[in-house]
Amino acid sequence: MIKAINLSTYQYDMDRYNNNYKNVNKFLEGNNLNAIELFGLQLYREELIPKDKIKGVHLMHYPVWLDFWNEDEDGIFEEFNSKEDIINYYGKLDKKVMVDKYREEIKIAEKLNAEYAVFHVSNVRTKHCFNYEFTYTDKEVVDATIEIVNEIFRGLNTNITILFENLWWPGLKMTDPELVRYFIENIEY
Template sequence: MYLMNISNYSGDLDKFQKDWKNVERFLEKHQLDGVELICYEEDYLDTLPRHILKGLHLKYFPTWLEFYKNDHQKVCEMFGGIEGVRQYYGGIHPQTLIDAFRDEYRSAQEFGVEYMVYHVSHVTTEHSFTRAFDYTDDDVLDATVELVNQAFDNDSDVMLLFENLWWPGLTLLDKEKAQRFLDRINYKNKGIMLDLSHLMISNPNLKTAREGAEYILKMIEKLGSFKEWIRGIHVNLSLPGDYLKMDHRAEYAELLKTEDPFERYLKTVGHIKKIDWHVPFDHPLVKNIIDLIEPEYVVFELLAQNLEQLDGYIDIQNKAIGRGAK
């Protein structure tokens, strides 16, 4: 099944004149079977045709570990006080996170989606610039197991797929860690959503799309039998090696001097976008990756500024995989 990512955020739907019928026509043009949705509030959901809605990308709090561990002092320092904490998480107690994911789980069941995607990662704004992490993969994985087993405490037909990132957490660079993590998740209908860009970002020495594809193929082979847990893939390309090798501590120092919270947010997002590109994987070896994994879901997870660019991106991605547009 071939899908594309989309959100019900007005800025995203502006590309389609806020009309889901235009989204349907776009999907048909590019031989796509539906969408993986990121859900913002309740906007435009009443007119969303359920038959195109196949997956739900759950909320992602990049920074959550300190909050979940109830380290109020540290969290207040990071978010400028208790109101900043409330604004970011929607509450001031760890239960807020559990409730947020429980709500989205209920939404997934009500929508009738086939799968949910959960990011297994943690990073503070500071460490996204400095990479001087004071937490490990195991710290993040252990806390995620605890949180997930509380939030998703009853099984359903909706698959729960865990996505890899390059920050501490589920990187998929260590198959034993990944297997231990999945084994401790009580939700039975589970698996992995492999994000190709996120795996590439873990190797800053990659220079070309071919090198990226060859690296991914090698890493999948290293996973051995764990590969069978991969039920879906996010297809895109990122080769930020040169940027990752730069020293960004001065940028972070400048960020701290920025008083306006929204401007700080935009600078941080700009930094992340230089790492995680969300552009088409334009090398034909991407088809070898898909053939090796044989996933149930192939999601074109691309970020475009307008419909024309998105149209071109999907064409490039289809062509690389060997699929023609109508």
């Protein structure tokens, strides 16, 4: 069994270990952990976390992505104040940017010899974290996730295992067995 901690080489993570892998390794050993589940793949630094300790990766997670994916401008501007904010969050105004980023991260994961990559299946606007008046149903989030995941893997030559993470926001909450079955049966990967 893999016992892993989610960690990045971002400054705020590495400051806890004085930017020294020996301290990271002591933490792993002291807590009976044998691996790291890396996130922040785009900014990974091997001198801070050696590749041989990485067993899995967390792909980029966009908590609020469905309005952007659906090209729902009204919905997007309920979350963002300007086009500049949207570009800062996603990288571009074209939804294809998400597919490209996920593909790039999967390629990085392969170079790191990661055994798996985690993809989050949820969507939530900031205000919905407080009022629970969600814009999308579990089924709508699952359908959109099927669409984007199938697009990501279309023509991508990879052997990486994808793990789909459930969250408490609309999406794959694992409370509806039929929806889980539907999701699994429609992923083309």
